[in-house]
Amino acid sequence: MRALLVTVVLLAGVLLLADRVAVGIAENRIAGELADRGGLVGEPDVDIGGFPFLTQALSGRYDDVRLSLAPGQLAETPDTRADVALRGVRLPLSDVLSGSVRQVPVDRIDGTATISYDLLAAQLGGDARIEPEGEGLRVSRTVEVLGYTLPVSAAGTVSLDGDELVIDVEQASGAGVEIPGFLVRQVSDLLDLRYTVALPFGLQLTDVAPAADGVEVRVEATDAVLSAE
Secondary structure, eight states, X not given: OHHHHHHHHHHHHHHHHHHHHHHHHHHHHHHHHHHHHHTXXXXXXXXXXXXXXHHHHHHTEEEEEEXXXXXXSBTTSOSEEEEEEEEEEEOOHHHHHHTOOOEEEEEEEEEEEEEEHHXXXXXXXXXXXXXXXXXXXXXXXXXXXXXXEEEEEEEEEEEEETTEEEEEEOOOEESSSOOOGGGHHHHHHTTOXXXXXXXXXXXXXEEEEEOSSEEEEEEEEEEEEEEOO
């Protein structure tokens, strides 16, 4: 009986080791496929959830695949990081082994992307600075208008308009400098911003809120098909 128990334990250990080795190989392969199909700069970190992995591989369906994108990996939206969950990834084992993957259907994708304040401030130009303030933002910069050079600041809100992130400020005020009344509206307009967020995998923006180190947007897609360009 003891010998049988020892054999069972050893077999379970071998199977567990094989399962973990296989999941590591699959994560690397999926990272490569996602990089190709998402136009990413480098491969994302991939974590395949669920246990055991081998039953998922044999069925060709992965219930929970998590990927993390570091700043710089989204070519069209630099200085942005993202954490995304892919639910119901369908990738036949035969296609993976043969290297003949043409497309990767996914039931649902959801996650968050954080766009840095430095990136958004750079869109305004000059010495612009954007930082969180309460439930909104504080936008500051030096502007030149009608011969006036003014250091100005304003509280603002952030919202979404389709694939655009919109920062809209309230009435601007001077930092120790009085702004002529007839310039207030023009100066305030110079602090507003519309920024197009380009994301891979057909992701749509669904919500937005200021965070500690950037504007955080919720993203999602349903019945997505990841295919090479």
